[in-house]
Amino acid sequence: MKQGGSDAAKRAAGESAAEAVEDGMVVGLGTGSTTAHAIRAIGGQVDAGIDVVGVPTSFQSRELAREVGIPLSDLDEVSVDLAIDGADEVADGDLIKGGGAAHAREKVVDASADRFLVVADPTKTADVLSHPVPVEVLSAARTTVAASVRDLGGEPTLRQAERKDGPVVTDNGNLVLDCEFGPIEAPGALGSELAGLPGVVEHGLFVGLADAVHVGGEDGVTVREL
Numbered sequence: 001m002k003q004g005g006s007d008a009a010k011r012a013a014g015e016s017a018a019e020a021v022e023d024g025m026v027v028g029l030g031t032g033s034t035t036a037h038a039i040r041a042i043g044g045q046v047d048a049g050i051d052v053v054g055v056p057t058s059f060q061s062r063e064l065a066r067e068v069g070i071p072l073s074d075l076d077e078v079s080v081d082l083a084i085d086g087a088d089e090v091a092d093g094d095l096i097k098g099g100g101a102a103h104a105r106e107k108v109v110d111a112s113a114d115r116f117l118v119v120a121d122p123t124k125t126a127d128v129l130s131h132p133v134p135v136e137v138l139s140a141a142r143t144t145v146a147a148s149v150r151d152l153g154g155e156p157t158l159r160q161a162e163r164k165d166g167p168v169v170t171d172n173g174n175l176v177l178d179c180e181f182g183p184i185e186a187p188g189a190l191g192s193e194l195a196g197l198p199g200v201v202e203h204g205l206f207v208g209l210a211d212a213v214h215v216g217g218e219d220g221v222t223v224r225e226l
């Protein structure tokens with residue numbers, strides 16, 4: 001996985017995207033170390049008196065938002081003006097997400113937003129998507145989905161927990177198959193195939209959802225509008 005970016009680059013990207021937050025907005029709060037910088041920056045804006053409501057995408061983003069004082073709600077109560085979220089890989093505005101196994105809720109929140117900003121460090125950018133695609137599956141479907149992924153030309157690996165014996169269990173109580181496809185020339189078509197497999201809850205291909213990408217680097221932030 002591409003996790004090698006510097007914290008300074010992640011921070012620059014996160015803080016740049018947080019500048020788009022305006023008084024009165026409902027903001028989708030993504031998951032991961034880059035988005036965490038945006039959440040902290042939004043917490044600073046709340047301290048300064050701005051009126052913002054956050055919609056978290058994971059246990060992790062909810063905990064951090066509470067820690068920094070962002071009032072929270074959910075999609076049953078509010079609609080999202082602006083979502084800010086990270087990515088494991090970005091190519092031509094399309095994304096692979098799910099390094100934190102939060103991509104199911106992230107996709108719901110990010111896709112619902114009027115505007116979705118991606119925050120990333122330069123190690124995440126690529127010409128063609130080729131990162132393994134995380135696929136969240138019902139536990140009962142992990143073997144059948146794995147077989148179907150192989151039929152599609154992929155190699156699935158059940159994601160293992162690091163400080164627990166056994167697999168990662170998502171915030172939704174499901175498992176994750178990391179599916180290696182090599183270079184993905186048609187991410188929309190692959191995403192449709194994966195979404196159609198019985199037992200798939202959500203996959204990490206985010207195609208055509210982002211409105212802009214903020215990439216932090218040594219010399220500032222590059223913002224690409226899509």
Ligand SMILES: O=C(CO)[C@H](O)[C@H](O)COP(=O)(O)O
Binds near residue numbers: 034096
């Ligand atoms: O998709 C995600 C979580 O499911 C993250 O946004 C993605 O893994 C990027 O994380 P980081 O900013 O820590 O590199």
